[in-house]
Amino acid sequence: MASSIHDLARHLNISIGTVSRALNGRADVNADTRQRVLAAAKQLNYSPNQSGRSLRQGATHSIAFMLQPHPDDQQYGEPFFIPFLTGLQARLAEYDLDLMVVMGEPGQYQQERLRRVVETRRADAVVLANTRREDDRIDYLSKAGFPFATLGRSQSGDDTYPSLDIDFERAGDEAVDRLVARGHRRIAAIRPSLDLNFGYLFLDGYRKALKRHGIEVDPGLIADGFINEAGGYQVTPRVMLSKDRPTAIIFNNDAMALGGCKALAEMGIRPGHDIAVIVIVDTPLCRYFSPALTAFRPSLEPMGRRLAEMLLASLPAFAGPEGTRIIREVWPLELIARDSD
Amino acid sequence: MASSIHDLARHLNISIGTVSRALNGRADVNADTRQRVLAAAKQLNYSPNQSGRSLRQGATHSIAFMLQPHPDDQQYGEPFFIPFLTGLQARLAEYDLDLMVVMGEPGQYQQERLRRVVETRRADAVVLANTRREDDRIDYLSKAGFPFATLGRSQSGDDTYPSLDIDFERAGDEAVDRLVARGHRRIAAIRPSLDLNFGYLFLDGYRKALKRHGIEVDPGLIADGFINEAGGYQVTPRVMLSKDRPTAIIFNNDAMALGGCKALAEMGIRPGHDIAVIVIVDTPLCRYFSPALTAFRPSLEPMGRRLAEMLLASLPAFAGPEGTRIIREVWPLELIARDSD
């Protein structure tokens, strides 16, 4: 049986109120008694019951991370999230906050899981990933007045929540830039068909760069597919059968790139030789693939830490002296040049 | 402001006791009142405050998953855990249990995190991963009488906790079998140097199979290294420089295999041609590597679900009519034959 604050108080012949104040560093407690309480706490191996303080304080001291699986994706964007989670949880731990991971089946069910977290107050705030362009989770949380932050932007909600995103627009732009500089003018773009916001941002950058280089955007070179290997495999031939064959492809997802390369191989087209391939976003798979795929890499672990900070800055309970701030950031990607372009 | 059980009771002109009983499906409540309570709960959008019930019931309704990073591994065994976590959390969700993920810095610090979870009762039970042969976390939890289950076996503790592991021994055995059948007799084994239990199991199987085939175990063909790519890169040349060069290598970790293949490439030795390579355990990287690596694959998601079931069966609060049972299982791996052997 674990020791409670009552045991501690009894052991010290002191009231539980004083014990609590001593433990919580309140000012109105004698320095000497504080020492005795601290010593006794260590000796009796006391630590405050979390449920008790949660109830009293109305705060659970835990943050929920919602990993919404794509309907297409069997792997939950696999390699992407672990480093991000690592960073997120590391920073949260510094503030004595726990990390709750909520997944769930693809589709509508996720909303149920989210409601449950919010309504039963299992977490003090929520971190959303896989943001859609129109994201009902964001609408719901905004309306409910529940604190949250997002990894990725969205068009839903006003800008009253912290968000951290990768600069997909710039990555699309830079990818085109790089390819044009290497003599390409027929550049295809393949992205997920879902409403994921980054797909739009990427295409914006792609178009902008083409325009800047005086290259007309050919709709036949733009294709959408399932956000998985099969999707890339399925949709890549479509752009390759375009009248005027592309000499380069930018994939807006690593799994799709892998599937696309498989399709290319079957057509006898070798990435790095017969066609240039660039991937947004890099994962370990890109590095070990043959040929190693040139890709844009995010700093996932620092991003996790940063989003934690941004979320905390928006929570009154954690906001510094400057008060509650809503921060929104867009981070650049780093180009990792490999053998595929 | 969220509605409490008091609001509900006031709204219905009924006592909170009755409301609670109605909501919790207790028998001693009129069918009619129960309907009214349920309807009102839906209408007022009531759901019970989690902290409140936790405090009263002495149960948090959440399970902590401890992901202890290897000191060597920058990636937290990256691809391995997401599918496992997916299965684990899916099954837990069916029982209305939350999943808390606890990571932490490598080494001793993890113990602190574990103590915190246990002592502040932030979770009802713990799931351990990356079990060591001698695992002080297991000792601690056993001594504290805190419920837990492990992914992976250990020599620590008695067998009074549920555990689910992969049959590394059999995989090592089968790998040797396969290689011998293909004419190999000089077979190297490379495994992590840490105290991870699976490294021992693997080597047992490896030795047993060699003995069965009448092949003498050559210590020069067995090497340990850091459990990461650099470790494989570093240690592979050592076995290759053995007097009588091996014609096959079994890697007991995917990252080490990748590093090992890099070393082999630099020595002009091509896996699949000049040497046979088999990996335990398979990850997506093995599949996309060139040549694609033959590997033993676990069923991670089902394993996650299964371990959840086993843990729950050991918890009095969830145990079925048959009572609290400690279950220990060892699951086989499936050989995925590719191009490297």
Place this chain on the structure above:
DNA sequence: CGTTTTTCCGTAAACGTTTACGACAACACA
């Protein structure tokens, strides 16, 4: 009709904290 049983519900305590409030002593000051 009296007695026993059953059905249903209200009361109140308890879980372990935190914190507003007030009390008391000690001390300073006039």
Place this chain on the structure above:
DNA sequence: TGTGTTGTCGTAAACGTTTACGGAAAAACG
């Protein structure tokens, strides 16, 4: 000596539940 201030602590309420207990009414039984 009286008044005000400061430092320290105890008391008790509150957070939102669940549940043991008892009681009243209704039903069943003789």
